[in-house]
Amino acid sequence: MYTALLKTEHLTHAFGSGDTGILDICLTVSRDDFVVLAGKNGCGKTTLIRHFNGLLMPDTGRVLLNGQDIQKDLTFARKKIGMVFQDPDTQLIADTVFDETAFGPENLNMDREEINESVLSTLNLLDLGHLQDRNPATLSGGEKRRLAIAGILVMEPELIIFDEPFANLDYPSVLSLVRLCRTLHQSGHAIVMTTHDVAPVIWLATKMVIMDKGRIQEEGDPVSLAPCLESYGVKNPFTPMAQAWAL
Ligand SMILES: Nc1ncnc2c1ncn2[C@@H]1O[C@H](COP(=O)(O)OP(=O)(O)OP(=O)(O)O)[C@@H](O)[C@H]1O
Ligand SMILES: [Mg+2]
Numbered sequence: 001m002y003t004a005l006l007k008t009e010h011l012t013h014a015f016g017s018g019d020t021g022i023l024d025i026c027l028t029v030s031r032d033d034f035v036v037l038a039g040k041n042g043c044g045k046t047t048l049i050r051h052f053n054g055l056l057m058p059d060t061g062r063v064l065l066n067g068q069d070i071q072k073d074l075t076f077a078r079k080k081i082g083m084v085f086q087d088p089d090t091q092l093i094a095d096t097v098f099d100e101t102a103f104g105p106e107n108l109n110m111d112r113e114e115i116n117e118s119v120l121s122t123l124n125l126l127d128l129g130h131l132q133d134r135n136p137a138t139l140s141g142g143e144k145r146r147l148a149i150a151g152i153l154v155m156e157p158e159l160i161i162f163d164e165p166f167a168n169l170d171y172p173s174v175l176s177l178v179r180l181c182r183t184l185h186q187s188g189h190a191i192v193m194t195t196h197d198v199a200p201v202i203w204l205a206t207k208m209v210i211m212d213k214g215r216i217q218e219e220g221d222p223v224s225l226a227p228c229l230e231s232y233g234v235k236n237p238f239t240p241m242a243q244a245w246a247l
Contacts, residue, residue: 003067004028005190006081006159011051011061021047023214025061029159029192034185034204036222037194039211040233045194046086048211049161052192053081079108082152086164088144091151097123097139098132101150108155122154126180142173149180160184162193166200174200199237202226210234 006029013021022044029035037045050056051063054074063070063077070077085091094100101123105115123129126146131139136147145165152160162181166174178200185191185204193201198208208222212232218225229236 004064005031005033005066006052007064007067008048008051009061009064011048011058011063013047013051013056013058020044020214021056022051025216027209027216027219029190031158031188031190032206034181034191034201034206035193036198036201036205036208037192037211038196038198038208038229038232038234039194040196043211043232044214045211046163047214049083049163049192049194052159052161053078053083055083079104079155080157081159081161082155082157083161084145084148084152084163084165086167088141088148091148092136092144095135096132097128097134097136097147097150100136100147101154104151104155118154122150125153126150141168142170142176145169145173145177146180153184157189159190159192162191164194164196166195166197178204196234198222198226198229198234202237 008025008027011025012023015021025048039045047056051058054070054077065077065080092100094103098119101119102115105118120129123132126149128143128146128150131143136144139147165177169177181191181201182204195201202222205222208220208225209216210218210225210228210232217232218228226236226238
């Protein structure tokens, strides 16, 4: 029987302030998916993905990982589902790039030699090997984002979630991140990416989900759904900016 990698069942979360976070979200992520979660500011993207590894608890509904409720073993869910936050600074805590990347495996009490080996190979994969002794605070924005990804990759997650990964990145950094996402996807990681700029990833995505007002409004093939984007406040990547201005 097919079991989805991740499944949300009727997730609803309202904030104490009365703000609706998300409403009745039913979403399935398969092992080979690259899901783009698109929607304008405040539509509920971050609120939704924070439920995927239990950073937020739903008012109703549940999240299943490989068919199991994540609440049964949150440590396992957080190992299998890595999350790269919108602001990498919130994720970086150690004094060196090496220690930052080793933090997760050390908490799992992995063998020291095994940790050193996997940290070095992960840093090299992300072109951070030469920066291993640097203080993370001194890295550029693009390097910090790669370091945040390193700290997640070293845990060997099945699903990697990127929250607005292109924010504050210049064009070469966007391209290098897109290439990295493609490599990660091709090497067997499922990916969920929130963004209000779908252009860099529309050709990589297997599925696009459009959110508005806390709900999933559209779901399907990314290129076919592109014309719907503008009605939900997201730029259609196939509309030239000059034409969008005239709309
Ligand atoms: N901790 C909180 N307390 C109260 N309201 C919140 C909280 N977090 C989010 N919200 C509200 O929930 C709604 C959804 O916010 P969310 O951060 O999920 O949006 P988003 O789609 O990620 O937006 P953006 O594109 O700006 O990142 C917004 O109205 C927001 O103000
Ligand atoms: Mg957000």
